[in-house]
Amino acid sequence: MTKFSKLWLTSLLILSFASGCSSTNTAPVDKGKGEEAIKTDPATIKMAVSNNMFTEEDFAKYVSEPVKKKYPHITVERINTSEKGSSMTDLIAAGTVPDIVGYYPGNLSNINDLNLTFNIEDLIKKHRFDTSRIAPEVMETVKIASNQSYIVGFAAYHNPFGLFYNKDVFDRMGIPYPKDNMTWDDLKELSVKITRVDNGIQYRGLYPDFLYRGARQLALPYADFQTNKSLLNTDPWKDLFQLWSSMYEISGMTAGDYKMLNYGKNEQAFIKGELAMLAGYSNTLNALKKAPDVKWDVVTYPSNKKAPGVAHRVDSPVLAITSQSPNKDAAFQVLETILSDEVQTDMVRNGRMTVLNSQKVKDEFGKGIPEFNGKNLIALTKPKMAIISQIKYLNEGEVDKITNNAFQSVINKEKDINTALREADELLNKHIETQLKNIK
Known part of the structure; x- marks a missing residue:
């Protein structure tokens, strides 16, 4: 087992057992x-x-x-x-x-x-x-x-996370609605069935958001702080790149205005009825509150098979x-x-x-919002929360830019995954060097 694998396994064990012990x-x-x-x-x-x-x-x-x-x-x-x-x-x-x-x-x-x-x-x-x-x-x-x-x-x-789905899109396609406890792989298959041009309109299946959402779900470490070296060019990050890119490689998913990843644009596409599923968070409830004509509901946030039952961090x-x-x-x-x-x-x-x-407190989720009566909002409270991976001296915003830009280059077919990760790894190592100099 590699040093990185041990670090990553430790993170997942923390996710699994945090509810049973805490110092x-x-x-x-x-x-x-x-x-x-x-x-x-x-x-x-x-x-x-x-x-x-x-x-x-x-x-x-x-x-x-x-x-x-x-x-x-x-x-x-x-x-x-x-x-x-x-x-x-x-x-x-x-x-x-x-x-x-x-x-x-x-x-x-x-x-x-x-x-x-x-x-x-x-x-x-x-x-x-x-x-x-x-x-x-x-x-x-x-x-x-x-x-x-x-x-x-x-x-x-x-701020809880969930999978929002537009009922009108599913009804139009004659496809059953998503359910609680589905994985990214399950939803990728569903997205393939939905993504198509129908009556001149490009319908898309699932918007999973930026790559860092998947990384935080798994608590993937950015760096080894013993050696002060990047861990981006490693198998777990490569596996995540492959999973995440496979959801965007479905023909039509990045058509037109959706070539560049953007949560706000996809939220509007969901409300407009051209996006079937949005892997999002509770702020989307504010947008849906202002769109009473949209027929929607929500189920639990998609899980990764490597961290079952875990939503976002x-x-x-x-x-x-x-x-x-x-x-x-x-x-x-x-x-x-x-x-x-x-x-x-x-x-x-x-x-x-x-x-x-308190489960008693959790069970009250959304009950003060009359517009959402009958919605499955309790689904946002069900999954476990992932624990943050160590950041130490890193600027997380800068690290996210590095990984997001690398992933966007893969989506745009400008680079393959290996090249994108290798270059991202180099950029993160430069960031680490800069941060360490600032500390000194």
Whole structure:
């Protein structure tokens, strides 16, 4: 067995057994005699989050209002990092350090680069917060993504993934609808049957999205951090390239405007009734809410045979308390409130997946959206979440560009898979060298 195979096998074992064990669980503890009292002085907590994590309306609904109700002495203010001049780099340069910052897992290590990292485990004990309420794969992802051995924050919610299908397209073709627990291979066969020109219209079967979706589902490692070398030019990545490209090689799948991979365009094609299946995520519910005439439903996200029952990796805004916060008790109480059953249930009812283990909370998914009555939305909550693979010092956005460009060149028949992977491997090694120089 090669060194890479061992690394990859370890990742898959973590996926399989994360629900049974986790080193991050912290059971409630008794308060000691000498323990510091929890402050109740009036406090204003500044939380820096992007607009796609919490809109102003959602922030009020899921953060500031429930916190004020539970802890009247705490006021929570939102800093929208999506606004020009309000990025974390801009804020710190201006001398404004928020009490809480939000990052998605792929960028969570930024807190280390910005000297914001804080170990919240003492606060967990002090506030008697039971981390076993949170899904272990979520807790493990936070640790791996932060590059720390301790807990730096909590995930607020999860963006779940599913397979959306347009009933009109299936009815037109006389083909049965997809079902829960189908694999990419199953759906590729279905896509072949659907993809055709009918009455002058090009109908397409399945849009699986970018290659990195498949990589994150398998928790494929980008690099070996012992040798600081790329792992892109290896069999597991080659296998994924072959699977993913086979779904686009179906005649007609990349016709016309769909030569370049683009989720938004394919979402619109799905709504228009020219794409039968869209492997997507919960944000698509917002688009479908605005298209009441579309006859659609959803089943579980397609699984890879190498990771059965696993959908996409944890896709959650992680809220971390900064080391500079002067109000850490109040900041923790904000996190505690967001993770309460009440707030999590409210989020779930409105289309955001809980990070809690509670099946009772999960069962409420989408029930607050009357437009979706009768839809199989519970399918988005069924699969396991994959755990993030180690990123360390890599810029995940840059790595995704490398793999996506390589894959696009294969789809465009500009390069074969071996050439694309070899060149991508070289580019990633250059990125690794650059990142290591920056660290030094």
